[in-house]
Amino acid sequence: VADTVLRRRGLSVGIVLSVLVAINLLVPPRAFAAYAYLYIGPPNSWGFAEWFDTSNGVRLIAQPTTIVSGYCLDSWFDWGTEGGVGGHYDARVARSCRALYQRDSGWNYEAHDVKGANKRAACYGPWNATLGNCAVGAGSLDYIDDLPNTCTRSWWLTQGGSYLYDGGGNPRSCSS
Amino acid sequence: MVGSVLCALGAWSCAGPSSTSGAPDPAAVQAATASLDRIINQAYGTVDERRAAAEAVHLRYQIAIARCAGQRGLKYSIPPFVDIQVPNHLIAPGDLTAFAPLVDTFGVADERARKALVGQARNEEFLKLPDEKARNDYLARLQGCQNAGSATDLGDAPMGQQPLVDRLIDALTEVEKSGEVAAALADYGSCLEHNGYAARSWLDLYKIVQRSFPPTPAEPVDVRTNSQWVQARDLERTVAGVDRQCRSDAHDLAMALALPTLNRFERDNAQALATLASAWGQKPAELALRKREAQIGT
Numbered sequence: 175v176a177d178t179v180l181r182r183r184g185l186s187v188g189i190v191l192s193v194l195v196a197i198n199l200l201v202p203p204r205a206f207a208a209y210a211y212l213y214i215g216p217p218n219s220w221g222f223a224e225w226f227d228t229s230n231g232v233r234l235i236a237q238p239t240t241i242v243s244g245y246c247l248d249s250w251f252d253w254g255t256e257g258g259v260g261g262h263y264d265a266r267v268a269r270s271c272r273a274l275y276q277r278d279s280g281w282n283y284e285a286h287d288v289k290g291a292n293k294r295a296a297c298y299g300p301w302n303a304t305l306g307n308c309a310v311g312a313g314s315l316d317y318i319d320d321l322p323n324t325c326t327r328s329w330w331l332t333q334g335g336s337y338l339y340d341g342g343g344n345p346r347s348c349s350s
Numbered sequence: 351m352v353g354s355v356l357c358a359l360g361a362w363s364c365a366g367p368s369s370t371s372g373a374p375d376p377a378a379v380q381a382a383t384a385s386l387d388r389i390i391n392q393a394y395g396t397v398d399e400r401r402a403a404a405e406a407v408h409l410r411y412q413i414a415i416a417r418c419a420g421q422r423g424l425k426y427s428i429p430p431f432v433d434i435q436v437p438n439h440l441i442a443p444g445d446l447t448a449f450a451p452l453v454d455t456f457g458v459a460d461e462r463a464r465k466a467l468v469g470q471a472r473n474e475e476f477l478k479l480p481d482e483k484a485r486n487d488y489l490a491r492l493q494g495c496q497n498a499g500s501a502t503d504l505g506d507a508p509m510g511q512q513p514l515v516d517r518l519i520d521a522l523t524e525v526e527k528s529g530e531v532a533a534a535l536a537d538y539g540s541c542l543e544h545n546g547y548a549a550r551s552w553l554d555l556y557k558i559v560q561r562s563f564p565p566t567p568a569e570p571v572d573v574r575t576n577s578q579w580v581q582a583r584d585l586e587r588t589v590a591g592v593d594r595q596c597r598s599d600a601h602d603l604a605m606a607l608a609l610p611t612l613n614r615f616e617r618d619n620a621q622a623l624a625t626l627a628s629a630w631g632q633k634p635a636e637l638a639l640r641k642r643e644a645q646i647g648t
Contacts, residue, residue, distance in 0.1 A: 244568065262445065262553065271470075275489045280497035285512045301470060302565035318560045320462070322434055325560075329496075333568070335476030335489060336429045337496040339411045341404065341506045343435075346519055348556055349442040349450070349457075350394060350435075 212296035212309040214247065216240040221249030221268070221296025221309075230284040234268035234329070237276040238298070244333065246271035248304045250317055252293035253284075264345045265293065265317050269330035271301060277331040286345065293317075301333070324350055374606035382605040385612040386449070390441050392623040393515055395507075395630030397437050402637040403506045403630070405431040409640035411499030418495035424488060426495075428644055429471030434461050444519035447552040448526040448535060448604035452594045456556055459583035462563050462573065469570030508629030514622050521615055525608045534600035541596035547589065555593055559586045 209224035215238060222235040238247040252265040263286060270277040293313025297304040302320045318325045322340035325348035330338050343350045394400065412428040419426035436457035442450035479485045505512075525531060539550040549555045562585050564578040573579040616623070 272489060274486065275493060278496065280500045282500070286516075300565065301568045316557055318557065320465075320560070320563070320566050322432055322465075323461070323560070324434055324436070325557075331496070332429075332471045332473075334470060334472035335485065335492075336471035336473045337415055337492075338429065338471055339408075339499065340432075340434075341407055343400075343404075343506065344394070344443075344515060345512065346444050346515065347442060348445050348553060349440060350400075 206290075208291070210291075210294065210311055212249070212294070212311050214296040214307065214309040215245075215298030219247055219298065221247065223249055223251045223291065223294055223311075225251070225253065225288050225291065227288050227290065230286065230288045231281050232266060232279070232284060232288060233281050234266055234279045235276050236268040236270040236296075238270050238273055241271070241273040244271075244301055245299060246301055246304055246330075246333075248295075248297045248319070250293065250295045250297065251291060252313065252317075254289040254292040262346065262348075264325050264327055264342050264348065266327045267317070267321070267329070269304070269321065269328065271333040272331055272335070275331060277329055277337070279329040282327075284345075318348075324348060374602045378606040378609050379602045382609040382612050385609070385616055386605070387438075389518060389612065389616060389623065390438055390443065392627040392630075393511060393518065394438065394441055395627070395633065397435050399630040399633045400506065401433050401435045402633040403508075404433070404435065406633065406637040406640045407506050409637070409644050413640070413644055414499035415492075415495050418498035419492055422491050422495070424492055425475040426492065427472075427474040427476075429473065430468055432468045432471075433464050436461065442552065443515060444522065445551075445553040445556065446519065446522055446526050447538065447597070448531050448600055449522050449608070450552040450597075450601075452598060452601055454590050455586055456559050456590060458556075458559050458563060459579070459586050462566055462579065462582075465566045466571050466573040470568035508626055508633075510622060510629075511626055514619060514626065517619070518615060521611050522608060525604060525611055528607065531600065531604045531607060534603050535597075538596050538600060542592065545592045545596070547592065552593070552597070555589060559589050562586070 206227040207225070209222065212221045213219065214221065217239060219238045219240075222237065224233045225231065232251060232253070234249045234251055236247045236249045241247065246269050248267050248269045250265055250267045253263060266279070266282075268277045268279045291312050293316075294311035295308045295315060295317075296311075297308035297319070299305065299307045305315050305317060305319045308315055321328050321330060322338075322342070324343040327342040327345070328338070328340050332338065395403070408431045409428070416426045416428055439451060440453055440455075440457045476485060476488055479488055526535070542549045542555065547555060547558055549558055563582040564576070567573070
């Protein structure tokens with residue numbers, strides 16, 4: 175009797191699962207979007223990240239309020255890889271080294287699937303040495319904070335009033 | 351072992367990938383290395399072409415900001431380009447541990463020295479302003495121009511490079527995950543640890559090297575006499591030696607086993623590789639155009 179019940183239960187579960195799978199296939203997946211603020215450094219300074227998995231759009235903003243001379247505020251983002259894909263994706267960062275003035279990457283659409291935030295942080299510290307003081311939203315702090323570099327796509331505002339962008343080379347290789 | 355079995359079944363040339371001793375056949379390693387070099391040279395361009403492409407993107411971006419600034423009655427000086435490209439023999443597609451080249455340096459010391467010579471970008475028009483209030487007023491007006499360059503194509507590489515390199519990385523990843531290569535790489539992390547480096551992959555090691563360098567200063571300077579830079583450069587060379595010691599066998603095995611994959615990749619993508627090589631070849635001319643554009647006026 176117990177065996178029959180189990181098999182019947184297994185059958186029921188199987189039917190339910192099949193229906194769910196069918197529904198899932200018929201109904202388009204809902205667009206997934208998320209954003210987050212991380213506060214770090216002088217009061218009310220923040221790093222912002224927003225990302226869409228359907229459009230693969232990513233936007234980063236670094237917004238310092240006051241700032242110590244020679245210091246910068248960063249907003250870092252790295253997205254998750256799909257199962258089975260080897261290697262990694264380069265990180266993205268927006269950095270501002272001017273008090274009150276934000277560096278906004280604007281919307282950028284990645285050529286690879288953005289599957290949520292794998293790593294996310296806002297950091298505040300001396301020029302090219304910001305990783306010592308971070309608010310971490312997800313993942314580890316294994317970025318390379320010396321800009322520009324081939325492991326990071328970067329947007330930054332220097333203390334000397336230049337708006338910079340660097341593509342970081344191939345997005346799946348830190349060596350190029 | 352896979353190679354031996356396939357060889358016995360007649361499905362594989364008995365010239366490789368494994369010699370009768372079980373070690374990778376040097377001829378197969380050499381052929382695979384030559385094939386990967388050819389693919390990299392076509393898919394990634396030469397270092398001069400990559401540098402030209404990156405500088406052209408830099409100029410496109412900066413020219414757009416300068417034009418936008420001009421429309422707002424502001425002058426904006428285009429900052430100099432910073433060259434961070436490494437020579438082709440240092441490129442590791444996907445940073446895959448099994449296939450990263452065995453080298454004497456990772457190219458980081460040179461990259462840092464070149465960056466330091468340029469220093470943090472300066473907008474001379476901004477710095478000429480008399481005080482902080484004037485600078486803040488200037489930035490308040492310029493802020494809306496910061497992404498004027500985003501409407502342009504920001505990719506350094508020619509169209510089609512990313513998907514092609516993705517396919518290469520995915521194909522090599524399959525070989526790296528195969529039983530024989532995975533087994534050969536199993537002791538890599540412990541070997542590195544035994545030599546004093548807490549790393550599990552080639553990428554971990556690369557990042558250890560990057561972090562060993564002092565931050566590139568904001569002011570332009572020749573760091574090659576800086577003791578911290580010299581120490582980090584020496585460490586980079588030591589790490590490269592340890593990497594070679596810990597990874598040579600696995601690397602050679604992976605290369606030998608990847609020979610059919612690489613041959614197939616070259617054959618199946620011959621047209622795409624040729625197109626990419628041609629597109630990279632046009633990058634220096636594109637850069638010359640951007641330089642003229644920047645000189646003519648923004």
